[in-house]
Amino acid sequence: MSIPIQVEGLTVSYGRGAKRVRAVQEVSFTVAEGECVGFIGANGAGKSTTIKALMGFIFPEQGETRLYGAPSGDPEGRRHVGYLPEVALYYPFMRAGELLTLYGSLSGLTRADLRRRIPIVLEQVGLGGRERELLRTFSKGMQQRLGIAQALIAEPKLLILDEVSAGLDPLGRHDLRALLQELRKAGRTIFFSSHELSEVESLCNRVIMIDQGRLCHEVTQAELQAVGRKQSLESFFISTVRGGAAT
């Protein structure tokens, strides 16, 4: 099986002419099968841009990104991916079940699969029994839970989650952490960005740090454990970014 995520020399710019801004510069990393990798950085550091390039939503100026060996623009590469966008609204005129039917069908699930999976994923994200409710009645936190449900609907091998805990209350974050732990134990590959560094610390076996569009540090599981003994990931991250350490 190919490597789930490969990013090689990725450079992405926005704007034209004098207003051109490099959002990501020469970023390279891989995520292997079964890994749980946290992607952290300050606001505007380039996390979402990297993830969008990975999903084929934006096009690199240089370098390439691959999902399971397929270039990111190739729909084939997205066959085994569940994705949660940083910010997304879900069609307010739809019911939760209808939305999951739409996404599940596009992922290739049959009607029988959908009948089986929809109640399961809604239960997993704490929205059990809300299949018939219109999304316009959903709060921000419920929308985020639904976003996680749509990422899980087709039982993807790779989960790419952008700002996964955004909009969730402490209870929601606790449930999410438990869910991600469960998925990790089940052997899923998880790549996620988050500002909740305690969450990253508890879940990941590797952390990639990005600052001003460049990778500034990569912390392995052993380093994470060593860091955990001395200081929190948060203080390590702050000292790394402020100290300007580079790989």
Add this chain to the structure above:
Amino acid sequence: MKRGRALWVIARSVMLEAIRRKEIYLLVAACLLLIGLATSVDFFGLGGLVKFYRETALRLMGTFTALAVVLLAVRQLPREFEQRTIYPLLARPLPRGLFVLGKGLGVLGAALFCYALFMLIYVPGMWYLEGDLAWRLLGQHIYLQVLQMGLLTSGAFLLSLLFSPDAALTLGLLLYFASGLIGQVALTLYELTNAAGRLLLYTATYALPQFVLFDLSGKVLHSEIWSPLSWPVMAALTGYAMVYSGLYGWGAYALFRRRPL
């Protein structure tokens, strides 16, 4: 994933939106009110006004359906970008071309639903007035209207990717309502202008579809003197619509294919 199923689920979501939102019902209600007013003329004792009813109803149905198509089509893609609903959709193994095609088919489906509602009133109205439905001509008129809806949909998609949603809506409606006028002006100016002007007129005439070709309401109205169109003419009109829909649709796809999201 089967392509047909993907197209269907995307189209279904567009139709669901059109049906659950209020705009389409407002259009249908406004149109039916106007048709109803036309019908009420007979209640005032002014018999023999079947033609008046037929003309009013067919024209209004065509206009309101075109309005529904443009309103629905111009907002499909911009709203997906604006509300970021496009990300979870395109995160699936779904090619962008299939996504645009599914959206287009959804708009067409919603427009057909709208037109079917109009017909549900028009046909009983004609029976009530004991008028001749002129089935064959009416059938051809409906078929050409469907082709026109497809053409309008692809044109509106292209405009929505080139301009802001408001500008695309204005331009779409302007081109639809003014296409006949533009054709007439082109004919008048042709004899008066120089070679460069004629080239410009030719370009305008061929770049813009002639929507008037898809409107047989005048022939349905005077069905006693008009015969149904021959099959070669219908085939030519079908080809004409296909070429323009294809060109506009391809243009929309070409713009969308490389658009950063």
